[in-house]
Ligand SMILES: O=C1C[C@@H](O)[C@H](O)[C@@H](O)C1=O
């Protein structure tokens with residue numbers, strides 16, 4: 001891959017999991033960002049332990065050679081919560097803008113079960129036509145707001161949400177304007193669709209609308225257990241659904257080849273939430289960095 005076009009980041013969720021803050025509560029912000037840099041990454045997303053004042057955060061990252069490339073934002077358009085979503089989005093966008101990020105990765109969380117004890121496969125929400133309309137309208141508006149700052153909005157397809165499956169990604173991108181992008185997460189695409197082929201089909205079809213990439217690997221045996229035993233998304237994370245690229249079932253070589261051939265420009269973010277007591281975050285960050293160097297050549 002071309003390191004002029006593609007930059008490598010890692011998410012803090014492997015050190016401290018904001019969805020379950022008891023996982024990795026002992027890991028400090030400074031340890032997290034120091035280990036990211038030591039493992040060879042130049043970017044990060046934002047975790048709950050990061051100082052939220054850009055004047056404080058920026059120098060602490062700059063000294064370690066780390067840039068902020070994105071931070072998760074939850075939207076609630078399908079619920080009809082447009083005014084509150086847009087207000088909070090503007091604050092979030094201004095923070096990311098001050099940090100120099102170009103992308104705002106959002107997830108439509110209306111009716112989401114990702115943080116609950118419900119079965120992730122059986123109990124996921126399905127939007128009505130009206131909920132789809134509200135969601136598309138909301139994202140079109142976010143994209144316009146972001147463009148005023150020279151930024152772009154991306155939708156993170158996610159297990160347990162109304163935009164999880166390949167068909168739901170198709171519908172979202174068909175109903176939104178071309179300036180609404182997709183945050184492509186290998187782990188969620190594989191987990192939802194169940195195969196490398198389907199995961200790659202999403203990437204292949206929507207590459208021109210993909211402006212941010214999350215690299216997660218998946219443990220197939222854990223996914224099978226979650227499906228068969230009707231467990232929740234978070235049960236899966238605790239049991240080890242996800243791991244770093246090169247440590248699970250996904251072959252990342254075709255992912256890197258497609259991105260490279262089609263001129264993808266932006267960040268690839270290693271994002272592998274697992275229990276830090278079982279998977280030492282620094283060790284796994286080094287493992288991921290080595291695998292990417294060997295398979296993507298960057
Ligand atoms: O981008 C992400 C952020 C996390 O909070 C989430 O649960 C994870 O699975 C993910 O892909």
Ligand SMILES: [Co+2]
Pocket residue numbers: 156185214271
């Ligand atoms: Co992700």
